[in-house]
Amino acid sequence: MDVLKVGLARDHVLKRALLLYGAHTILFNIFFVFAYYVLPEGFMRSSPPMASAEAVARQSSFWSQFAMTVFFNMGVVTLIIVLCNFNQIKGIPVGYLIPMSLAITGGLIVGTNSFLSDDLDRYDSVREAMALGQTIGGLETLGFILIAAATVSLGVYRYRSWWRWSGRWKPEKVMNLRDIRLSRSEVICLVVAAFLLIVAACRETAMAANR
Numbered sequence: 001m002d003v004l005k006v007g008l009a010r011d012h013v014l015k016r017a018l019l020l021y022g023a024h025t026i027l028f029n030i031f032f033v034f035a036y037y038v039l040p041e042g043f044m045r046s047s048p049p050m051a052s053a054e055a056v057a058r059q060s061s062f063w064s065q066f067a068m069t070v071f072f073n074m075g076v077v078t079l080i081i082v083l084c085n086f087n088q089i090k091g092i093p094v095g096y097l098i099p100m101s102l103a104i105t106g107g108l109i110v111g112t113n114s115f116l117s118d119d120l121d122r123y124d125s126v127r128e129a130m131a132l133g134q135t136i137g138g139l140e141t142l143g144f145i146l147i148a149a150a151t152v153s154l155g156v157y158r159y160r161s162w163w164r165w166s167g168r169w170k171p172e173k174v175m176n177l178r179d180i181r182l183s184r185s186e187v188i189c190l191v192v193a194a195f196l197l198i199v200a201a202c203r204e205t206a207m208a209a210n211r
Helices: 013-038 048-057 062-084 094-111 126-150 184-209
Strands: 087-089 157-159
Touching (some): 013 094, 013 126, 013 184, 048 062, 062 184, 087 094, 094 126
Parallel strands (some): 087 157
């Protein structure tokens, strides 16, 4: 069945990724500045978003910690993004909410120096800390964004309202799972995303081992 693409699905995957990356960056910067100037240091360490980091930090060996990191990034978070993208609300893939929520929590974590496996205060060079962040959190972020952008075409159910009790919330099924087709560029984005997440996991595990 030839399914008509609507909304963001009509755009090239790189355009989707760039727009999502820009929105993520703006949101991250806003919450980073807010956290740095308003919240106390370590504010996020005992928060629910840090539960996965705590599970990773409890691993005793390099490979167990690496495997746990890959499991959370490529298993749990990726699966949530893909499953959410089966739904679109007013043309917006629900999976886009995951990178946006990660932008908020990421900004709060960095702004309050709430890392479990590292401490930003131990770096004498701002450039060193920024470079390390971009090769771990930056790669993870880009990987998740590419996954969200590449799976927009999975939108099986479409909703006309974000509000459950609006009277217009009932989903419309626009295609079946067997009708889903990803373009070559979308598949390439998924492969690149998997590579970035693996590299980021390796960098994060090495950083934790050398702290």
